[in-house]
Amino acid sequence: MSAEHDLVVIGGNAGGLSAAVFARENGIERVTILEAGSAVALRDVVGPNGLDVGYGEKVSSIDLDGDVLLVTTGRRTYRTHAVLVAERPARDDWTPEIEVTNRERVLVDQLPDHSAGIDVLVVGHTDHAVELTVTLAEAGSSGVVLAAGGMDPGRLSPVAETLLNRMERERQATLLYRSLPTQIGEAKGFPMAFFNDRRTPDLQFDYVVFASGRRASTPAEVGLSDAALATGRVWFLGEPEEAVDGVPMSPGWRVGRELLASAFPDVEVPEARPERRRGFPEVIDELRAEHYNATITHFEPTHSDLWVLRVKPDHGSVSHLPGQYASLGLGYWEERIDSAVDPDLDAKFDKLIRRSYSISCRIFDEHGYLSDDWTSDELEFYIVLVPPTPDNVPGLTPRLALKKPGDRIYLGPKVAGRYTLAPVTDPAGTVILLSTGTGEAPHNAMVTELLRKGHHGPIVSAVTVREWADLGYTDQHRELEKRYPNYTYLPLPTRESDVPKRYIQDLITADAFEKELGVPLDAATTHVFLCGNPAMIGLPEEHDGEERFPEVTGVVELLTDRGFTLDRRNQPGNIHFEEYW
DSSP states (O other): OOOSEEEEEEOOSHHHHHHHHHHHHTTOOOEEEEESSSSOSOGGGTTTTTOEEEETOOEEEEEEETTEEEEEESSOEEEEEEEEEOOOOBOTTOOOSSEEOOOTTEEESOOOSOOTTOEEEEEOOSHHHHHHHHHHHHTTOSEEEEEOTTOOGGGSOHHHHHHHHHHHHTTOOEEESSOOOSEEEEETTEEEEEOOBTTBOOEEOSEEEEOOOBOOOOGGGGTBOHHHHHTTOEEEESOGGGOOTTOOEEOTTHHHHHHHHHHOTTSOOOSSOOOOOTTOHHHHHHHHHHHOOEEEEEEEEEETTEEEEEEEESSSOOOOOTTOEEEEEEETTSOOSSSOOOTTHHHHTTSEEEEEEEOOOOSBOTTSSBOOGGGSSOEEEEEEOOOOBTTBOOOSHHHHTTOOTTOEEEEOSOOBOSOSSTTOOOTTSEEEEEEEGGGGHHHHHHHHHHHHTTOOSOEEEEEEESSGGGOSSHHHHHHHHHHOTTEEEEEEESSOTTSOOOOHHHHHHTTHHHHHHSOOOOTTTEEEEEEEOHHHHOOOEEETTEEEOOSSOOHHHHHHTTTOOBOOSSSOOSEEEEEOO
């Protein structure tokens, strides 16, 4: 009797689904997936690709009957020409590599009982981590973050990579490709992820889910006979070094091609996954459609190298707190305004360049009232062009410089950040906001919120720039000063002949706040917010177990000498900071 199936795939994970899709796309008609559980990992893949899935089918043996392979489960026996064992069980000895103090809400390879409306951090960089992330997003989690430090999207199965792109595009999850938590602590009964990374703030979640390390299935686990193995038509998903007892292993998406080429010699199988070709307009259109999920609605140059822009997403909320940030992205396939060449451009041509930017604020709406941008359907950003240097070729802003209203862009799904007005609880207290350049972006939103909510204590916003032209919101701030006597805007251009050169630190050493503005720097009643150049902020660094301030005196050192304290993870203070690069 001939085989009833061309290919049986054991395991409905992303790798197994990818191999099944690949087989169908290359002319293999009778493809069946056997899944021991009640659902495949990524259910949206099944219908569009016409896959046949048998659920609750735990395989007990793979044997040979003449030239036909027999795959036996607890329900029936499948006759097939070829078999792919895609199941990758968890490693029994696997534990998280970082310190975890809140075990009750930290899970491994399992999801919370109720996922809707909660924030979940998934930690991992493999197909399995993507599967967990997709399942959480489909279950309605309000905020899913995948910390995938070390992830190489090229090593994911095609199904996992496609779904990862879709989640980003539809703003269903935040993907941290370079970040991993260094510790999972606890804050008020909930897990707190500490990243120890300037790019990623410490974040609190309802649950943390670790995607464990996986291993290849063994011949014994699926009851593989020697006769079936000898056919060369039974393959296992795994790395070549995982092979035991002569079992052929193949990693990632290539298992589909290699299996088909050996088991179906009459089928013409492509040698490799097709690569997109650079320079073709239709390729650029395809990449934009695949990755971009938002539209630039406003793009106003303050001058050629400084812009105010607004972005409206296709999906999801943009609600946020004044002071928080979001990520923007453009593809390496976009043109640059300068003549610099990105290193390894060929290798990353179809990838996104992402960078986080503090969210700014219009300050006034179209009717002249104080803006409440944090409840609108757009986000405003204040961005400066970063020129190339011998040591650094910036990727994003030289491409952003060529954009205009109506152009498409990537907007990250999660607005985040702990740099907010939460510590300011006394409406009569003093709030000092100090920044450099576009570091005043979050302060625009903070000032607007304070005044809108009736803060009547002194508010001062000071910013250093090179020239008057480098100030994008001067008119709005001057209007605020007219309307609110408790507010002062203090721009400090350092390369203009009509004003003396002063830096932020000079305001403190010269007691300018009290002498010129009548606002004393009293640590008992004042909160200071710092955003911008790390040299201006001047955070202490640890050397041989001892904290030392930088050689160039920053604001933090000057303020601590006056009795102020730095706001830290577990030690609230009245100096709050957001380093801008």
